[in-house]
Amino acid sequence: MYKRIEVFYKDELPDPLGNAVRSEIAAFGFPGVTSVRVRQVYIIFGNVGENDLDTIAKKLLVDTITQHYQISDFELRILDFGHHVVEISRKPGVMDPVEQSVLKALRDIGISIDGVKTAKKYLIDGNMSKEAIGSIATRILANTKIEEVFIYPETPNYDHGTIRYSFKKETVPLLHADNKQLEEISARGQLSLNLSEMRAIQNYYKLIKRDPTDVELETIAQTWSEHCVHKTFKGIIEFNGEKIDNLLQNTIMKATKELKKPWCVSVFKDNAGIVRYDDQYNICFKVETHNHPSAIEPYGGANTGVGGVIRDIMGTGLGGKPILNTDVFCFGIPDTPQDKIPKGVWHPKRIFKGVVAGVRDYGNRMGIPTANGAIFFDDRYIGNPLVFCGTVGLIPKNKCQKEARPGDLIVVAGGRTGRDGIHGATFSSAELHEQSEQISGGAVQIGNAITEKALLDVLLQARDRGLYNCITDCGAGGLSSAVGEMGQDLGALVNLERVPLKYEGLSYTEIWISEAQERMVLAVPPEKEKDLLELFKSENVEATIIGRFTQDKVLRLFYNAHLVGEIEMDFLHKGIPRLERKATWHRPTFEEPSLPDKEDFGADLKKILSSWNICSKEWVIRQYDHEVQGSSVLKPLQGLCNDGPGDACVITPRLGSGKGIIVSNGMNPRYGDIDPYHMASSAIDEALRQIIAVGGSLEQVALLDNFCWGNTNKPDRLGSLVMAAQACYDIAIAYGTPFISGKDSLNNEFITDKETIVIPPTLLISAVAIMEDVRNAVSMDIKEPGSLVYIIGLTRPELGGSHYYYIHGYKGNNVPKVDAVLGRRIMNALSLAASKKLIRSCHDCSEGGLAVAAAEMAFSGGYGMALNLSAVATEGSICRNDTLLFSESNTRFVVEVRPEHQVQFEGIVKDIPYGLLGKVIREPVFTIYGLDNKPVVNESIYDLKEAWQAPLRW
The missing domain is CATH 3.30.1280.10 (Phosphoribosylformylglycinamidine synthase subunit PurS)
Structure with a gap:
């Protein structure tokens, strides 16, 4: 009724x-x-x-x-x-x-x-x-x-009934299956396991002389998924005549190991990386992807993406407090005609709006500021959007280590378990296609931020009272991954019927692998059971004992006293066969344009400013709360009207302290079409120069990597991944910036009946830096007429992958490269100048080059500029105005300095390339004079700003 x-x-x-x-x-x-x-x-x-x-x-x-x-x-x-x-x-x-x-x-x-x-x-x-x-x-x-x-009236009747479940222990006929049958079992069960892995599982069960139960096979699939175990990065790759045994260890992790930074507290072994902050607290940082779920259900996929990475911080060490969210999105072109949308794909505009709403709602409701991010557009993201969500946390120094112990009770706390999120980990390890919505709809999760906020508050109390020994979140794989990982060296016994459910009808397998949100798993000493359960009850947060950790290194699953699963932990975590793959990469050649070096580039500048990847993202940013927790120093929108594009955010994790952190990111997928090595190098350089632009330094900077690639079973895709990873090692070593965490998301492809749409090789680099005095923070908007305007760094004829070429329909070949030796000198000099308060404003040159960076500074501050390209420091002779205006060479900055600080500032930068471009003027006119001293840009700052703001004024 x-x-x-x-x-x-x-x-x-x-x-x-x-x-x-x-x-x-x-x-x-x-x-x-x-x-x-x-x-x-x-x-x-x-x-x-x-x-x-x-x-x-x-x-x-x-x-x-x-x-x-x-x-x-x-x-x-x-x-x-x-x-x-x-x-x-x-x-x-x-x-x-x-x-x-x-x-x-x-x-x-x-x-x-x-x-x-x-x-x-x-x-x-x-x-x-x-x-x-x-x-x-x-x-x-x-x-x-x-x-x-x-x-109405076609479907007027509703079925509000519930699903009933009658217990039956299920087994999978694996022992006598041939290769074809093994592959069919994997495909039918959405296990995303290859034939070699299925045969390894078959051999294990032949040894113990029985078929696996359904829950055992699901547990192995979740644990062995690309999403959870990163088997491509950890495999054996033959590339350029050499064998790389574990790409991750030989590039990303190798850089960190060789740098040996004493302030790296915990790297690559917990839910997030941890770095030293002050005498009492450390900082933890993690960035995750939630791509496939967001393609299927944009709101829910993004909503639970940010909810999941928040739980990563809650499950780091004995629990961190989330203090900042970041997000980076990649979408198809928003104005794509409907008849160009592949079957089974949402329109990019709908995905865009759904993803933004999902991130907005979760972060705002959790009371966590979202203060840093970026958005990229490319028609190749149309079938497979990318959703990167990151969270920074504050954690006491004495709460950074954890370990479950034999006899500890297994407690699941927070939200209840439902059917949402089934096969999420394995779903994320496969390509998408037009039937994904029907086959994998159950992999979509829907979040409840209010539940997670209550869980966070009570967990911090329990942490400070020492009521548990270990904690992790239920992310990919649900309880199977959380309990399996915590009990890897111990063993565990779990009673699945004890798990609190949202509704009736879940089978024991669904309970075990569900990725329902807002759940954490704790290892609780028996003597602290009463105190912990009373605390959770007092805060109206559900906590239930579902088992205990043992010491026989066996995972045992029971449902109403029936043994439904029994797997040796060693096989579960070490039995996966190593992938062996070949990788190739050959540099492509694109048409090199011959564009006229015309007299007026104002129209080009406005077209670049209004391009999807450069235009204002204010419509998105305004939906996020930047002020909650009261720690924001430098926010994403800056300037006279608080609408200019900031380079990085600055916050003070501990209110009342002058110490802070800077968070930035770097990414440019367009460069990867030409050369993935230089694409990765440029991403690191961009993340670092954003830190420098806001007044930071390279003294203590940690990096995070997020690789999103296509199907790496294909040698060319894998080769570009190897190139990018090698660049990460080289540039991190050169800049002295270790990696502390990362994540990869592979198989980001969409298969249609006509073609396979492959995302561009996409590497997001996130950076966190410690800032000793937030009073030295520098914003990007120009401040006063009469100030001097400098360009710092070396400009090269590097228009390959640039927005200037893009608006004219070209890619080019001469992609921006990184000279990290020179780059480090440039960044150190600017850091010194900022610490002496010699810099009034600063903006890094990135997409669109010098012209875009200077224009953004001008219209954000509300004043004009009069600049001259003849002052630009170049490598060799550059005789084209468009190259000087729009080259996207790395490690360059536009800097505003008061006239009275000219001598002191130039004394600091005298040994690095720089040029005095001109001045800030009171009139709202943006003028750039070319090499012949004739204006090549002469535009109202209001017209430039309108071009920049108009595209996403939704």
């Missing part, structure tokens, strides 16, 4: 959600809609009286000033006739945070119900055909991977 409460805006008031939906419908090519009104529907299960329903509506659900409500036991009312009626609700098993909140609120006010389900009803007016309404419902209003669509 159930009743419906429908909540909606009063007729005389506008419906803001309805108006937004109407605009979205029009934007997607359905102009006939005249009005949309939206109703929030709450379906209340149980024998609930009218008085209680009124109480529920008035106390919890309705703003009585602006809204009405109606109670009924009918799906659709006569009132709805005359409209096109579409109702959207979550599919069974898909997490809905609103439902959880309503249930908790009802318990708080003493009303008991059997359950609640939510839906949204859209009343659409306009001259629309049934086909058009169906398209609107499935393409705009709903995500059919996770939501059910009901269109």
